[in-house]
Amino acid sequence: xxxxxxxxxxxxxxxxxxxxxxKFSDLETVTSGNIDATNxxxxxxxxxxxxxxxxxxGDQGYVLKAYGSMDNNASTDAQxxxxxxxxxxxxxxxxxxxxxMDLSASPLEVKYxxxxxxxxxxxxxxxxxxDITNTAISQxxxxxxxxxxxxxxxxxxxxNTTDLSVSxxxxxxxxxxxxxxxxxxxxxxxxxxxxxxxxTLDKTSFRQAWYYKSNIVSTITISGFRxxxxxxxxxxxxxxxxxxxxxxxxxxxxxxxxxxxxxxxLHMGGG
Amino acid sequence: xxxxxxxxxxxxxxxLATDVQGNLDDLKSYLSKLERSAMKSDTAWVETNxxxxxxxxxxxxxxxxxxxxxGGHVHSYPAGMFxxxxxxxxxxxxxxxxxxxxxxxxxxxxxxPMTVFFQWWAFPFxxxxxxxxxxxxxxxxxxxxxxxxxxxxxxxxxxxDDINDYDSQHRSQQNRMMGGFSMRHITTAGxxxxxxxxxxxxxxxxxxxxxxVSFEGFYI
Numbered sequence: 001x002x003x004x005x006x007x008x009x010x011x012x013x014x015x016x017x018x019x020x021x022x023k024f025s026d027l028e029t030v031t032s033g034n035i036d037a038t039n040x041x042x043x044x045x046x047x048x049x050x051x052x053x054x055x056x057x058g059d060q061g062y063v064l065k066a067y068g069s070m071d072n073n074a075s076t077d078a079q080x081x082x083x084x085x086x087x088x089x090x091x092x093x094x095x096x097x098x099x100x101m102d103l104s105a106s107p108l109e110v111k112y113x114x115x116x117x118x119x120x121x122x123x124x125x126x127x128x129x130x131d132i133t134n135t136a137i138s139q140x141x142x143x144x145x146x147x148x149x150x151x152x153x154x155x156x157x158x159x160n161t162t163d164l165s166v167s168x169x170x171x172x173x174x175x176x177x178x179x180x181x182x183x184x185x186x187x188x189x190x191x192x193x194x195x196x197x198x199x200t201l202d203k204t205s206f207r208q209a210w211y212y213k214s215n216i217v218s219t220i221t222i223s224g225f226r227x228x229x230x231x232x233x234x235x236x237x238x239x240x241x242x243x244x245x246x247x248x249x250x251x252x253x254x255x256x257x258x259x260x261x262x263x264x265x266l267h268m269g270g271g
Numbered sequence: 272x273x274x275x276x277x278x279x280x281x282x283x284x285x286x287l288a289t290d291v292q293g294n295l296d297d298l299k300s301y302l303s304k305l306e307r308s309a310m311k312s313d314t315a316w317v318e319t320n321x322x323x324x325x326x327x328x329x330x331x332x333x334x335x336x337x338x339x340x341x342g343g344h345v346h347s348y349p350a351g352m353f354x355x356x357x358x359x360x361x362x363x364x365x366x367x368x369x370x371x372x373x374x375x376x377x378x379x380x381x382x383x384p385m386t387v388f389f390q391w392w393a394f395p396f397x398x399x400x401x402x403x404x405x406x407x408x409x410x411x412x413x414x415x416x417x418x419x420x421x422x423x424x425x426x427x428x429x430x431x432d433d434i435n436d437y438d439s440q441h442r443s444q445q446n447r448m449m450g451g452f453s454m455r456h457i458t459t460a461g462x463x464x465x466x467x468x469x470x471x472x473x474x475x476x477x478x479x480x481x482x483x484v485s486f487e488g489f490y491i
Contacts, residue, residue, distance in 0.1 A: 017280040024276035024294050046323035047337055047383060047490060063338045064386055064489035069454045075425050119390070121451040123428065203408075205428040207392075207450045260425055264454045266388060 066108050066267040068225070073097030075260045078125045082255045083144075084247075087165045087230040089155075090122070090146070090258055100226040101263050104151075110220040113213065113270035118148060118158075118178070118225055120263040121207035127200040129185035130253035137187045137198060144231035144256050145245065146180040148210050151224035159212055164230050167246045178210025182256065184232050213270065225265055231256065274301045331378070340379060343485030353478035356395075356409055356469040369418040369468040372411065375484050376466030384458045385488045389413060389465055392450035393482035397430050398475040407432035407473025413453040418468035426451055432474045 009015050072093045079092035091099040110116060129137045148158045157163050160177035162170070170176050185200045214220060232251040277297055278290040326335040333342030346354060356372050379387060397409055412418075413426040428449040457463060466484060471477055 015286075017282055017284060017286075020280050020286060020291075021276075024298070025279075045321055045337065062491040064491070067386055067388075067454060067456075071425050073425055075427050119452045121428075203429050203431060204447055205449055205451065207452070260427065262425065262452060264388065264452050 062269050064266060065114065065269045066106065068101050068103050068108075068265045070098045070101035070225075070261075070263045072099060072261045075123075078257045078259045080128075080255045080257050081144075081229050081231075082253075083230075083232045083251045084249055087163065087228045089149075090227040090229055090261060092258070100151075100224050101265060102224050103265075104223040108220075108222040108265075108267045110214050110222060110267065112215065112217050115268040115270050116212045116214070116222070117209065117266045117268065118211075118263065119207070119209045119265075120148075120180075120227060120261065121205055122146070122180075122227070122258055122262075123260040124182055124201045124204045124206065124256060125259040126202060126257040127185045128253070128255045128257075129187075129198050129200065130251070132187065132196055132198050134250070137185055138196075139234065139250075142184040142186070142232050142234060142248075142251070144182040144184060144229060145233055146182065146206075146208075146227050146229045148178055149226050149228055150222050151226075152220060152222055155224075155226065158210060158225075161210070164233075164245060164247065167233075167244055169244050177212075178208055180206055180208040182206055182231075184251070184254065184256070225263060227261065227263070229256070229258070274298060333377070333379075335380070335382075337490070339385065339490045340381075340488040341486060342377060343483065344374065344377065345481075345483040346374065346479070347481045353480060354482060355476055355478050356411070357471045357474060357476040367470075369412065369414065369422045369470055371418050372467040372469050372479070372482075375482060376464050377484060377486055379463045379465060379486065379488055381457050381460050381463055381488070383460055383490055384456070385490055386456045387454065387463075387465070387486055387488045389453045389455075389484070389486045390450070391452075391467060391482070391484045392448065393467070394448050394480045395430050395477055396480055397432060397477045399432055400473055400475040405473045407471065409469060409471040409474055409477035411449060412468045413451065414464075414466060414468040415453075415455060416464055418466075422468045423453060426453055430477070 009019065072090075073096050074092060074094035077092065077094045079090075081088055081090070089099070093099050108116070145164050147161050147164065149155045150158050158178070160174045161179065162168060162175040168175070183201065185198050187196050187198055189196050230247065232248055232254055234246040234248050274297070276294045278294050280286060280290075323337050325337075328334070328342075331342065332344060333340065354373050354375070356370075375391070379385075391413065393411065395409065395411075400407060408429050408431045410427055410429040412422045412424065412428075414422040428451060430447065430449070453465075465486060467482075469477075
């Protein structure tokens with residue numbers, strides 16, 4: 001085991017520049033491939049031994065390498081997202097809010113073994129379903145889907161998620177990590193009114209998370225996250241399409257109203 | 272890469288405290304982000320007992336470690352011991368007021384600046400106050416430090432009173448799962464409170480059948 005032996009300055013003696021330099025240069029010599037318990041002294045490693053940034057950035061760069069958050073500040077604002085227009089970015093904001101988690105000022109540099117954790121919640125404020133006699137609303141299991149994209153030189157789906165702009169076979173669960181399912185309006189028969197009524201979600205919150213451990217040797221530079229939404233989907237068609245998410249045109253006039261969106265991301269060191 | 276001191280003195284130099292301190296700080300920085308190439312791989316250079324052991328507080332389920340703090344509470348279903356959030360047990364009679372949701376607060380002892388990530392979920396059930404003229408609601412928020420001044424309005428989640436007197440059409444809106452997240456960087460050491468606050472109006476009561484809160488705090 002290597003050991004750093006250096007002279008200690010004693011009270012009443014004269015110190016030379018060589019003595020002082022040696023207090024550091026001996027460590028320089030020893031640490032050339034050799035850091036050991038002696039260098040760290042034979043005592044517990046505690047917080048005073050650890051580097052700390054006094055800024056307000058938050059990330060200390062080791063366990064938590066970086067973090068980000070966004071809030072569209074739209075607890076009372078709402079936005080319609082019509083179906084069958086293809087996936088759209090949940091982009092509305094309230095005053096001072098954001099519509100993406102913008103990390104461009106300090107992108108996440110994700111190295112091999114690092115872990116990304118993204119959490120989000122949103123509030124469905126209302127839904128519309130058009131004509132109650134429409135056959136679409138009589139079908140159970142219709143839903144909207146929301147998923148995550150990241151900006152890695154351009155917006156694209158995060159790993160283990162797929163673009164749901166068209167009907168897709170999702171029998172492979174690797175396509176649906178972090179997929180948020182939002183039930184669409186449905187129809188029920190009420191005895192009191194002797195008629196069908198439509199039920200919609202009102203001020204209902206949903207939350208979801210996505211995790212990713214990088215197995216890519218090269219560094220991934222992430223400058224943002226955002227949410228996509230699309231619908232309306234049927235979940236079940238029977239036969240060979242049991243694992244299919246069918247983006248259906250039956251709900252042409254339907255929409256979902258999203259209000260508040262919050263998103264948080266943690267970049268954990270792993271490599 | 273081996274550690275290299277920023278300052279090397281030569282004859283005639285004045286030894287400044289800032290230079291010495293700078294070298295020491297650089298060394299600390301170097302050691303805290305040690306590269307694999309700098310470490311001796313064939314012999315353990317640090318042993319388990321070299322790491323400051325964690326400190327676990329069982330009553331409040333909170334653990335302190337060198338790298339950070341984590342903890343939380345879960346409240347599942349013990350009959351008759353629901354957590355209530357209503358104007359009758361909180362004194363809240365206005366949507367402008369906020370009160371603690373009992374037991375959901377966690378205290379975090381922050382010994383140095385820390386980034387905290389908070390998660391919560393709750394399964395509520397709201398009861399009608401038989402007032403069909405005015406619809407009420409129970410709203411829940413994340414708050415930091417003080418429910419009155421520290422409530423984060425944009426974390427609001429809510430369930431609504433059924434003014435239709437238990438019309439089954441609306442029942443699904445009375446007992447759905449809630450949950451969310453909040454993140455904060457704390458720069459000043461001290462003890463901080465973090466939890467759920469509520470405001471309820473025009474409902475008989477809102478009971479949380481089950482709930483959970485948890486937090487992770489990162490020092491490094």
